[in-house]
Amino acid sequence: xxxxxxxxxxxxxxxxxxxxxxxxxxxxxxxxxxxxxxxxxxxxxxxxxxxxxxxxxxxxxxxxxxxxxxxxxxxxxxxxxxxxxxxxxxxxxxxxxxxxxxxxxxxxxxxxx
Amino acid sequence: xxxxxxxxxxxxxxxxxxxxxxxxxxxxxxxxxxxxxxxxxxxxxxxxxxxxxxxxxxxxxxxxxxxxxxxxxxxxxxxxxxxxxxxxxxxxxxxxxxxxxxxxxxxxxxxxxx
Numbered sequence: 001x002x003x004x005x006x007x008x009x010x011x012x013x014x015x016x017x018x019x020x021x022x023x024x025x026x027x028x029x030x031x032x033x034x035x036x037x038x039x040x041x042x043x044x045x046x047x048x049x050x051x052x053x054x055x056x057x058x059x060x061x062x063x064x065x066x067x068x069x070x071x072x073x074x075x076x077x078x079x080x081x082x083x084x085x086x087x088x089x090x091x092x093x094x095x096x097x098x099x100x101x102x103x104x105x106x107x108x109x110x111x112x113x
Numbered sequence: 114x115x116x117x118x119x120x121x122x123x124x125x126x127x128x129x130x131x132x133x134x135x136x137x138x139x140x141x142x143x144x145x146x147x148x149x150x151x152x153x154x155x156x157x158x159x160x161x162x163x164x165x166x167x168x169x170x171x172x173x174x175x176x177x178x179x180x181x182x183x184x185x186x187x188x189x190x191x192x193x194x195x196x197x198x199x200x201x202x203x204x205x206x207x208x209x210x211x212x213x214x215x216x217x218x219x220x221x222x223x224x225x226x227x
Contacts, residue, residue, distance in 0.1 A: 004156070033214060040122065042219035043157070043202060058214065090156050097214060098206050099145050099164075104156030 002026050006091050006105035013081045013112045021076040021108050023091030031094045032074035033058075033102065034066060036087040043090065049074055050097070081112045116140045117205050119218035128227045132190040136203030136218055139184065143205040147215065148177060148188050151200045160201070161188070193225045 004025045013019055023032065033048040045058030049068040063085060065077045074093075078085060088109050092102040118137045126132045136146070144165035149157040163170040163177045163186065170177050176189045190197055203218040 031214075040219065042119075043217040045214055048214055092156070099162075101147060101159040101162070102149075102157075102215065104158065106154070106156050 004091055004093055004103050004105035006089075006108050008108060009106070010109045011111070013078075013110065015082060015112060017081050018077070018079050019081065019110075020078075021089055021091075021110075023074045023076070023093075023105060024072055025074075025091075025093040025103070026072065027093060027095075027103065028071070029093035029095050029103070030071075031097055031100070032068065033092040033094075034064070034074065034076045035090045035092065036060065037090060037107075038087050046076065046089075081110075083112045086110060086112045114139070115218075116143075117203055117216050117218040119201075119203055119221050121221050122219070123222040123224070125224045125226060126193045128195055128225055129192045132188075132193045132197065132223055132225065134188040134190075134201050134203075134221050134223065136186045136188075137184060138186075138205050140205070140207075140216075141184070142207045143216075145206040146177070146179065146186050147204045147206070148175075149202040149204060149217075151202065151220070157202060190223075193223075195225050195227050198223055198225045 007022045034046040035043045047066040052071040055066045067075045091105040094100040094102045147162040148160040150160045151157040179186045200220045202220045204215040
């Protein structure tokens with residue numbers, strides 16, 4: 001009964017370091033999303049995917065890259081981390097868009113020093 | 114420009130009373146709305162939704178009201194319980210299938226005081 005699993009749960013980076021956040025879903029969902037949550041800013045969409053091999057930019061895509069090589073996985077990469085990328089990152093998946101509800105992972109707390 | 118606005122960052126309510134969380138939207142193409150609830154250190158979870166063909170949808174203690182002419186929706190929780198203390202996000206979608214992801218508001222933190 002895993003649903004959406006994010007790894008790691010916590011990470012501390014130094015400015016300029018790179019890292020990849022992994023999201024895995026076991027619900028056979030077509031759509032996957034990466035959001036960031038900052039105080040007073042709500043949930044902001046970084047990138048999303050409408051199916052295996054596809055990616056699209058969201059509201060705040062700069063400084064991030066994504067890949068969806070397998071349907072069940074959606075990776076979020078930071079090539080050169082900046083303090084402004086300190087945030088809580090949430091992955092989500094859905095069967096479709098529009099009226100389909102999103103299922104979220106439990107989040108990754110990232111601090112960039 | 115924010116398309117979905119939750120103008121109250123926080124709300125405190127006494128246990129047993131009604132909690133009313135508000136959400137306004139600007140895009141007249143939105144016609145499906147969802148509320149998500151988020152506890153600390155957890156991901157948001159779906160709570161309740163409403164289609165624009167309705168003006169009310171109930172699920173237990175939770176009721177969502179939609180006023181299309183005012184582009185306003187509200188979530189009522191009656192009676193409020195301490196376990197309802199969480200951040201509530203309003204989200205909106207175009208239909209029927211939607212080519213764009215949900216648009217979220219900034220959230221309202223509800224504190225239910227025992």
